[in-house]
Amino acid sequence: MAGTKKPKLAVWKFASCDGCQLTLLDCEDELLAITEAIEIAYFPEATRNVVEGPYDLSLVEGSITTEHDAQRIHEIRRNSKFLITIGACATTGGIQALRNLQNVDDFVRIVYAHPEYISTLETSTAISQHVKVDFELRGCPINKEQLLEVINAYLNKRKPNVSSHSVCMECKLRGTVCVMVTKKAPCLGPITHAGCKALCPAYNRGCFGCFGAKETPNVASISKWYAHLGVEQSEISRILNTFNAYPDCESKEEECER
C-alpha cells in the first residue's frame, strides 16, 4: 500500500462486555500487519490517541439500551464510510435483550440499590434497528479469524468468506462426533450460524447458539425434537433464549405444540 493513504479504523462501544473488541487485541501475531495496512484512529480500549473522523471503517460493538446511545449511533454512522457490527450484542441485541421479554423496571428494582439513578430504554436492540449496517459479524464473542477475514476482505475490496450455514457443517468438516446423536444433548448447532468452527461440540457439549440464527433456521422442528429427547419445555425456552433471544421462537414453539 506504499504511497496511498491508509484507511482509518474506529472501534466503538455500546452496551457490551468488551469481549469483541478484545478479540482485535487478541490478534497478537497479526496486529503488526493490521497496523501497517490500516490506521487505528479511534480505539479507546487500546490507545488514548484520538484521530478525528470521518472514518473509513467503523467496528461497532454492543447494543442500544439508552436514549443517549440511540442518538450517538447516528452520529457514528454519519462519520463512517463503512460500518460493521461485531458480536451478538451489536447484531441481535445480545444477552441483555432478555429484558425485551420482561418488564425492565422489575429488573432495575431488583438489581440496583438506587433505581432512581438508572436511565435505560425498555429494550436492548441491534445496531441495524437504528442505522444502516454494511456487514454483521456474529459471535459472543466474535471469532478472531473471522474478524481478520472481514478486515482483510474490506482492505482488498472482496467479499468476506463468512458462511451463514449451520454449525453442523463446521462440526462435520473437523470430524467431531455429533453430541446430539450420541448423547442426546440439546445442541443448537443445526439452527445456529457458523463461524466458531464448532467449538462447543468439539469439547463434547451442545452448541449454545452464541452466533445467532443461521439462514432458514427451523426452530419449530428442533424444539419438537428436544422434547422428543426428553428435554422439559421450560428448559427448551431457556436454551432458545440465551444469547440471541431467538426471534419469534415462542410463537414457533406454540405452533409445534399444536
Add this chain to the structure above:
Amino acid sequence: MSISFSSQIVIEYQHFDQLFAALSELGYKIAAPTVREGAIVYDEVTSVHELPCGWTDVQNAGGYELQKRADNALFGYNVGPHSWKKFLHPPSLKLWEAQKNEQGFEICPEVNEVPRYAFIGVRSCELHAIKIQDRVFMEGPYVDSTYEKRRKESFIVAVNCGQAGETCFCSSMNTGPQVSEGFDLALSEVMEEEKHYFVVSVGSIEGQALLEKIVHREARAEEIQLAMDTVDEAREQMGRSVDTFNIQSLLIDNHDHARWEEVAERCLSCGNCTMVCPTCFCTAVEDVTDLTGEKAQRVRRWDSCFTMDFSYLHGGSVRSSVKSRYRQWLTHKFSTWIDQFGSSGCVGCGRCITWCPVGIDVTEEITHICDKDKNDGIT
C-alpha cells in the same frame, strides 16, 4: 503354500497385528476404525490395539450409542459418522497460491504431499461408495488429480459385515453386506468357542504379496462355511430397506407429492446428511488474501446442497425453500444420479438416517413419495 486369488486363507487372531507391521513396513499410513468421542470413527492408527476391540454400536434414526460386546471382536459393529472419503476427498484442501507481480499475478501450483493410505475394515457398502466416487472424480474429461493420486496409492483391507445395524439397507441397494470387489484383502471375522480367526480372500497382487508376510494357513471347509454364515446373519438383521423398482421415474413423477412439504417442516437444512454420506462429493471454493493483498490462495472445502449459498446465482438462491433443497438431495441420490453416472448415488449405509439430528429417515420418505399402491398424495 502358495496363495492364489481363489484361496481362502486363515490368519489367527494372535497374528493379526502382523498385518499392521507389514503395512507400516511398506510405508503405508494405516487408517482404521477406532473409538473416539463416544463413537467408532476412522483415524490414523499404528497398532491393532487401537481398534474397537469388544465394542459395538446401536443405531437408529437420529441416535447412536456404543455398547460393550460379550466377546473381543475387532469388527463387531457397523459404519459410524466418518467415511473413507475424509482421506480420499479431504474436507478442506488448499488448491493453489498466487503471488502478485508486475504483470498481475503468478500462480504457484500447490504441491500437496499425498499420503499412502492403507484402509482397514472397509465395509461392502463403503467399497461401493468408493467405486461411485471413482466414477465421479476419475472418469470423464475432468479428472480430480488429488483424488486420483490418493486413490491409486491406497491399499484396501475390506471386512464382511457379521451384523447389520438398524439403519443399514445395503441388501436392497445390492451393495452388501458381502464384499464382492474392489479390495486388496477381504476378511471375515469368526469366533467359535475358544477360537478367534479371520478368513481372508485375496483381491489383488499387492494383497497376495502382503499376505505372504503374515503367518497364515489354508482355511478348512467348515471355517469357510462359518465365515459365510456370519454374513447371512448380517443379511437377516438388516434394519431397513428401499424398494428400488422404478425408483428413478417414480421420484421424478412424484415431484409435487405432498410429502416433500411435510419432510421440509422437519428438516433443519443443517447439511449433516450430505457431510456423512460416503458418496456426496460437492465442494465450494473460497479465495483468501493476506492483509497486504500480495498473496492469495484458493481453498476447497466440502459443501452441501442444503446451504443457501450452494445454489446462489446472481440475485439469490435458486433453491430457497427447504422443500426444494431436500427434494434436490433425495432425487439426486436415488434418481438423477443414475442419469448422470449410471448407478444409484446411494449405497444404503444408513449414515444419513443415524446422523440426522432430527432422525429423518430417507427410506421412510421414499416409501411415502413412491407409494406404488395409491397416488392420492399427488397434488
